[in-house]
Amino acid sequence: MVKKMSDLMMQIEKSVRNMLESAPCAGHDITHTLRVRNLCIHIGNIEGGDHEILESASLLHDIGRPAEFKDPGADHAIISAQLAPGILTATGFPAQKIPAVVYAIEHHRYSSGVTPDSLEARILQDADRLDISGALGAAMTFAYSGAMDRQLYHSSDPLAEHRQLDGNEYALDHILSKLIHLPGSMHTSTARRLAGERNIFLKQFVDQLVSEI
Numbered sequence: 001m002v003k004k005m006s007d008l009m010m011q012i013e014k015s016v017r018n019m020l021e022s023a024p025c026a027g028h029d030i031t032h033t034l035r036v037r038n039l040c041i042h043i044g045n046i047e048g049g050d051h052e053i054l055e056s057a058s059l060l061h062d063i064g065r066p067a068e069f070k071d072p073g074a075d076h077a078i079i080s081a082q083l084a085p086g087i088l089t090a091t092g093f094p095a096q097k098i099p100a101v102v103y104a105i106e107h108h109r110y111s112s113g114v115t116p117d118s119l120e121a122r123i124l125q126d127a128d129r130l131d132i133s134g135a136l137g138a139a140m141t142f143a144y145s146g147a148m149d150r151q152l153y154h155s156s157d158p159l160a161e162h163r164q165l166d167g168n169e170y171a172l173d174h175i176l177s178k179l180i181h182l183p184g185s186m187h188t189s190t191a192r193r194l195a196g197e198r199n200i201f202l203k204q205f206v207d208q209l210v211s212e213i
């Protein structure tokens with residue numbers, strides 16, 4: 001019997017929960033994955049794209065995170081892309097769509113600097129970046145920095161007026177070097193608009209943080 005797509009997605013979500021809920025991931029936990037899934041569906045409803053590819057790729061995009069957390073030299077996008085086909089096949093996901101899901105997962109990273117060829121991959125990149133472009137981005141940055149034993153900010157030059165920003169040393173530097181610029185990196189106009197709204201809060205947060213320092 002052919003499974004209903006909603007049952008299949010629930011099965012994929014269950015597998016992802018099993019993989020992420022038990023593993024340390026420093027802010028990049030299952031709640032990020034579920035928000036990215038919701039953002040992908042929202043953006044896809046406006047911009048188009050294959051709903052099944054979008055939902056499955058977003059659910060699976062960060063399953064390689066725990067492996068990268070253990071070994072910072074590993075690339076979680078590649079690991080997620082390698083793990084995804086096994087899960088998709090086990091659930092009975094349409095085989096002809098698996099390469100498109102794998103492609104989107106492989107290309108979801110901000111740091112890859114790549115503009116993907118497919119609409120679904122561009123929407124996943126947008127949703128992933130949108131989730132870290134406002135209040136949640138700041139929260140996740142501080143959680144990750146804490147797990148990595150990094151400092152909140154540079155003690156004498158928090159805004160890096162006389163030094164290079166270093167997101168690997170200071171949480172605030174990560175916000176200033178990456179998160180604050182995310183709206184300009186969006187591919188779709190829907191994500192660009194939403195990221196612009198979140199960016200207003202993020203800039204206010206940085207202003208307030210610096211004034212308190």
Ligand SMILES: [Fe+2]
Nearest residue numbers: 061062108109
């Ligand atoms: Fe990721």
Ligand SMILES: [Fe+2]
Nearest residue numbers: 036061062128
């Ligand atoms: Fe992500």
